[in-house]
Amino acid sequence: MSTDAPNAYRAIWISDIHLGARESQTLRLLDFIKHHQSEQLYLVGDIFDGWALKRRWLWSQQYNDVIQKLLRRARKGCKITYIPGNHDSFARDYDGLKLGGITIKRQTLHTTVDGRRLLVLHGDEFDGVVTNARWLAEIGSVAYDFALWLNRGFNWCRHRLGYDYWSLSAWLKNKVKNAVMYVDRFEEILAAEAHRNKCDGIICGHIHRAAIRAIGGITYYNTGDWVESCTALVEHFDGSMEIVTWLPDLDSIAEAGTPQTRPPAFADQLSFRRELVSHEA
Numbered sequence: 001m002s003t004d005a006p007n008a009y010r011a012i013w014i015s016d017i018h019l020g021a022r023e024s025q026t027l028r029l030l031d032f033i034k035h036h037q038s039e040q041l042y043l044v045g046d047i048f049d050g051w052a053l054k055r056r057w058l059w060s061q062q063y064n065d066v067i068q069k070l071l072r073r074a075r076k077g078c079k080i081t082y083i084p085g086n087h088d089s090f091a092r093d094y095d096g097l098k099l100g101g102i103t104i105k106r107q108t109l110h111t112t113v114d115g116r117r118l119l120v121l122h123g124d125e126f127d128g129v130v131t132n133a134r135w136l137a138e139i140g141s142v143a144y145d146f147a148l149w150l151n152r153g154f155n156w157c158r159h160r161l162g163y164d165y166w167s168l169s170a171w172l173k174n175k176v177k178n179a180v181m182y183v184d185r186f187e188e189i190l191a192a193e194a195h196r197n198k199c200d201g202i203i204c205g206h207i208h209r210a211a212i213r214a215i216g217g218i219t220y221y222n223t224g225d226w227v228e229s230c231t232a233l234v235e236h237f238d239g240s241m242e243i244v245t246w247l248p249d250l251d252s253i254a255e256a257g258t259p260q261t262r263p264p265a266f267a268d269q270l271s272f273r274r275e276l277v278s279h280e281a
Helices: 026-035 051-053 061-075 089-094 128-132 136-159 170-173 178-195 250-254 269-278
Strands: 010-012 039-041 079-082 101-105 109-112 115-122 199-205 211-215 218-222 231-235 241-245
Touching: 026 061, 026 250, 039 109, 039 115, 061 079, 061 101, 061 231, 089 101, 178 199, 178 211, 178 218, 211 241
Parallel strands: 010 039, 039 079, 079 101, 115 199, 199 218
Antiparallel strands: 010 231, 109 115, 211 218, 231 241
């Protein structure tokens, strides 16, 4: 890969794709993968939405396309690491396993080109609601899905009127005082974990809010999500880091066409569904 190519990076981090959830922005993600290259790619949890798939089985060809493109990227030499989250926690049982060139890890370390050590994990391990009250987290997930349903109708109206996409659900979260306090506390706890591991920074997902923030000498990075914000964290070849937002118009993507691919051999849908149903949380 040429380092001079447009949209070429040393590393890319994406998380919270939620394949299996109706609101997953797979078309925009496929377009992002098409236009961005990297030497390393980290999938930072909730790539699959096991919770949504248990409630209602939904698996489209676009989800297969995402998996196939990632496998093709791995075959071309990109080092891909998959760190499962709380919605795809069944994959944590396979820590250290390599599938199609993609390595599964519970957490990992990334060293930037200028020598900074960054701890990479999903982040749900430090969310008290997820770890201590799974039932409450699942209720919250259903409520979040409802907010996204409202968001879809709201943005359909905006699109018809010629306005750009705007996240109603993200606005609601930012307006709720307790939610803001929860996010701030989450970021501080993650920064403390990086300090405990003698790292210079930490990269996570989970809360669906992209950020780069200095906290007590630690740099906190959050990759955002591919349900609402469509963001990724990238490392340039000089070691600088930034959040990239990718929200192309869906009509323009549809006109360009999305190639259809066959499902990867190891991701047989029936066995995958059986794994989800039988796995104990």
